[in-house]
Amino acid sequence: MTQKNYDRIRAVLYARKWAFSRNPAYFSFNQIGGDCTNFVSQCLYAGSGVMNFTPVFGWFYRSANDRTASWTGVEYLYNFLISNLEDGPVAVETEFSQIRHGDVIQLGRETGDFYHSCLVVGFRRGIPLVASHSLDAYNKPLTNYRFERIRYLHITGVNVPQSN
Secondary structure: OEEEOOOHHHHHHHHHHHOOOOOOOOOOOHHHOOOHHHHHHHHHHHHHOOOEOOOOOOEOEEEOOEEOHHHHOHHHHHHHHHHOOOOEEEEEEEOHHHOOOOOEEEEEOOOOOEEEEEEEEEEEOOEEEEEEOOOOEEEEEHHHOOOOEEEEEEEEEEEEOOOO
16 A cells, blocks of 8 residues: 555635535535534545545545545544544644644543534644534634544544556
C-alpha cells in the first residue's frame, strides 16, 4: 500500500465553505440522527481524495442509500480511521498536544458512548476551533461544547491504490 500526504488545507477550506450550508452532492442526515459525521467525512474526503469501496467495513458515499456506516456514524468512522489498512485516510488516537488543522475530534458521554464528530479548523490561545454540522459551526471554540469524554484523531496520511 502506498501512502500520500493528507491535504489539511483542502479539508479546512471545504469545512469553511460548507459549515453553514449543505453540499447538494450529499444527503443531509440532520433529520435522521444528525449530520456531523457525514460532514466530517466530506471534509476528510476533500483532504484525501480517496474513498474505500470495501463493502460494510470501507468508507464511502455514493448516495444516502449506498454508503458505509463509517461515512455517517461516529463510532464506525473512528473504527475505520484507526484500523484502515486499505484505501483512504488513516488516523491514530492521540493526545491533545498532537492535533492539527484537519484532524477529527469526537465527543462522548461518561458511559463511553461517543456521539459527535467535528473537524479542527484552527486554534485560538491554544484552544481548538472546530467546524461541525447538526448544530452548524465554524471556528467554534471546543470549550463551548459540553462533554464528558473526548478523543483526538490525528490523520497520519492517506492510503492510495497502487498503480499496476
